[in-house]
Amino acid sequence: MKNRLRELRERGSLTQEDLAARVGVSRQTIISLERGKYNPSLILAHKLARVFGLMIEDVFLLEDEKEDE
Amino acid sequence: MKNRLRELRERGSLTQEDLAARVGVSRQTIISLERGKYNPSLILAHKLARVFGLMIEDVFLLEDEKEDE
DNA sequence: ACATAATGTCAAGCTTGCTTTACATAATAA
């Protein structure tokens, strides 16, 4: 699952801990997400997208998924 | 988690089983989703949105989430 | 009446998202 989280977070000068707090998850969850380790819940994806003022599909690159690469 | 799955599925004359097969989940999962029972994974939400040619946010109504009501 | 298709419920269990704790590494700064 590729995504633009790291890029967007750095662009907004947020730490992983800041972002985690904003969306109500642990820092570990943000780390794993940035590294493409898993498929988040829809609600979490939505909360993250809202932090950056984007649509979910603009944050998470979802076309032709196979595995996590 | 409210959504328009039932409406969209019926509009497309698909059975729950058809839809389940299209997105690779069990029929039970579609039933539970239509009844707003849970928060699907992002990939599943995306596959469902694509079946209907819509954006995720057009299928799942995500603003001001509290609990499943 | 009988059959079949579509939807729904319940329950047990597997899988994985997410948490928590603890520790490691690198960067910046006094």
Next chain:
DNA sequence: TTATTATGTAAAGCAAGCTTGACATTATGT
């Protein structure tokens, strides 16, 4: 050096997404 901040890793465990199977209900059709 010492301290602090930000990031990363690993492992154990909890919680929830999703599966499977069995059975009930309603509708449609012959």
